[in-house]
Amino acid sequence: MTAPTADELTTSVEDYLKAIYAITRQGHPASTSDIAGWLGLSAPSVSGMVKRLAGQGLLEHRPYKGVELTAKGRRGALTVLRRHRIIESYLVERLGYSWDSVHQEAERLEHAVSEVLIERMADALGNPEFDPHGDPIPRPDGSMAEATSTPMPDIAVGQEGVLRQVRSNDAEQLRFIASVGLKPGAVFTVLGQQPFHGPTTIRLGDTEQVIGHQIASLLWCEVPGEQG
Amino acid sequence: MTAPTADELTTSVEDYLKAIYAITRQGHPASTSDIAGWLGLSAPSVSGMVKRLAGQGLLEHRPYKGVELTAKGRRGALTVLRRHRIIESYLVERLGYSWDSVHQEAERLEHAVSEVLIERMADALGNPEFDPHGDPIPRPDGSMAEATSTPMPDIAVGQEGVLRQVRSNDAEQLRFIASVGLKPGAVFTVLGQQPFHGPTTIRLGDTEQVIGHQIASLLWCEVPGEQG
DNA sequence: TAGTAAAATTAGGCAACCCTAAATATGGCA
DNA sequence: TGCCATATTTAGGGTTGCCTAATTTTACTA
Numbered sequence: 001m002t003a004p005t006a007d008e009l010t011t012s013v014e015d016y017l018k019a020i021y022a023i024t025r026q027g028h029p030a031s032t033s034d035i036a037g038w039l040g041l042s043a044p045s046v047s048g049m050v051k052r053l054a055g056q057g058l059l060e061h062r063p064y065k066g067v068e069l070t071a072k073g074r075r076g077a078l079t080v081l082r083r084h085r086i087i088e089s090y091l092v093e094r095l096g097y098s099w100d101s102v103h104q105e106a107e108r109l110e111h112a113v114s115e116v117l118i119e120r121m122a123d124a125l126g127n128p129e130f131d132p133h134g135d136p137i138p139r140p141d142g143s144m145a146e147a148t149s150t151p152m153p154d155i156a157v158g159q160e161g162v163l164r165q166v167r168s169n170d171a172e173q174l175r176f177i178a179s180v181g182l183k184p185g186a187v188f189t190v191l192g193q194q195p196f197h198g199p200t201t202i203r204l205g206d207t208e209q210v211i212g213h214q215i216a217s218l219l220w221c222e223v224p225g226e227q228g
Numbered sequence: 229m230t231a232p233t234a235d236e237l238t239t240s241v242e243d244y245l246k247a248i249y250a251i252t253r254q255g256h257p258a259s260t261s262d263i264a265g266w267l268g269l270s271a272p273s274v275s276g277m278v279k280r281l282a283g284q285g286l287l288e289h290r291p292y293k294g295v296e297l298t299a300k301g302r303r304g305a306l307t308v309l310r311r312h313r314i315i316e317s318y319l320v321e322r323l324g325y326s327w328d329s330v331h332q333e334a335e336r337l338e339h340a341v342s343e344v345l346i347e348r349m350a351d352a353l354g355n356p357e358f359d360p361h362g363d364p365i366p367r368p369d370g371s372m373a374e375a376t377s378t379p380m381p382d383i384a385v386g387q388e389g390v391l392r393q394v395r396s397n398d399a400e401q402l403r404f405i406a407s408v409g410l411k412p413g414a415v416f417t418v419l420g421q422q423p424f425h426g427p428t429t430i431r432l433g434d435t436e437q438v439i440g441h442q443i444a445s446l447l448w449c450e451v452p453g454e455q456g
Numbered sequence: 457t458a459g460t461a462a463a464a465t466t467a468g469g470c471a472a473c474c475c476t477a478a479a480t481a482t483g484g485c486a
Numbered sequence: 487t488g489c490c491a492t493a494t495t496t497a498g499g500g501t502t503g504c505c506t507a508a509t510t511t512t513a514c515t516a
Contacts (some may be wrong), residue, residue, distance in 0.1 A: 042506080044464085046464095048467055062470095064465080064512065095349065096348060096350075119322060259493075259494090269473095270476080272495070274494095275495055279495095280473090
């Protein structure tokens with residue numbers, strides 16, 4: 001009894017949870033400097049906040065080792081993530097934002113929006129499972145669809161892929177992409193990927209194509225058998 | 229040159245400006261306790277904040293006398309008010325909120341929304357001049373349409389009025405309102421108004437009607453000659 | 457294993473805002 | 487005109503969160 005969870009996290013707390021969630025996705029605990037870098041804060045600020053959050057039961061802190069989210073912290077992070085991605089989806093679908101300009105707006109709104117509004121937006125959109133960036137949207141219960149597509153530059157060399165979505169509204173770009181023979185459903189094999197945002201080389205039918213990073217990262221592809 | 233205005237007011241500051249704007253609408257300066265009452269804060273808190281806001285050039289403070297907005301302060305207040313009313317309009321029009329449930333949501337969003345988003349929502353709605361409560365929406369330049377209708381309980385006794393809008397989506401309520409002979413365009417005279425949210429008595433044609441406050445405040449009316 | 461560079465934490469401060477208690481100014485009434 | 491209730495402001499504190507400087511821990515390397 002007494003103060004059960006007192007939800008209502010502050011903007012700062014929500015940002016920390018999101019950051020830690022994103023960092024720990026990689027599998028290892030989040031270090032103080034990881035978090036500081038992610039949020040653009042000084043390490044001592046993070047140290048202090050981490051202590052407070054651990055005190056609230058939102059994360060587990062092993063001093064000098066790093067932090068991980070508790071179940072409660074993860075719940076908070078997923079709630080914010082759902083808000084963020086629903087907002088992005090809504091702004092793109094209903095208010096004409098381009099998918100690459102919504103982030104900043106969502107970043108501020110996600111802390112101000114009520115659960116009711118999020119669910120109304122979600123309903124209005126037909127409860128989408130993926131946002132305009134192709135990232136899966138956490139469901140209200142915290143579960144999430146498997147991410148099934150990947151930007152072309154992230155596909156391992158040698159892998160075969162199927163183009164699923166072209167993330168651009170730019171007529172010029174779309175025309176170029178079509179001109180090299182790529183359209184949703186196209187099957188290709190990745191032959192090479194230069195590092196440092198270099199071009200991707202693919203075999204498409206009988207031809208080889210070299211695709212610059214800017215374009216390649218608009219091409220979201222499914223890699224057969226990638227799922228668990 | 230140098231720091232021109234450094235816009236970006238905090239949530240608190242925006243709330244103070246809105247409150248002071250609303251209070252000073254009545255013509256007289258806003259007293260510390262008026263503001264405290266409006267915002268639900270202690271008088272000393274307001275005293276302190278007033279000093280800070282005056283320092284920022286947002287309002288003029290005559291100690292022990294009260295405060296008024298400067299041009300800069302008024303601009304801030306009208307910006308927030310525009311945001312608030314556009315948001316309310318959008319939520320009602322596009323996301324199925326009832327006009328009496330949007331206030332709280334708008335109260336939080338108005339501090340998080342960008343100017344771009346507000347203008348997109350406004351465009352999507354066809355740049356409305358009035359919000360779902362009948363209040364005029366400040367234009368981006370700060371000007372505002374004249375408010376031409378008033379809720380029935382706010383009409384002075386003896387005044388004649390014309391029903392312009394029934395602010396309800398509730399079928400029951402609409403049926404009741406129609407049953408007493410009221411429909412948009414109906415002309416009536418206010419015979420009495422009990423205080424403390426008491427009923428309004430009107431003459432409508434040959435009959436007298438007593439209308440409870442809940443219903444009466446849904447009835448937005450035009451009072452001939454009220455405008456300037 | 458000692459030594460040191462990097463990472464993390466502690467110390468000490470600051471700004472925004474809010475609060476209660478204590479002092480002070482105002483303005484109306486006797 | 488003087489007194490007093492009321493309104494306002496000043497004093498003194500607390501919290502959240504961020505920062506820089508100093509200290510401590512860790513972990514890698516010689």
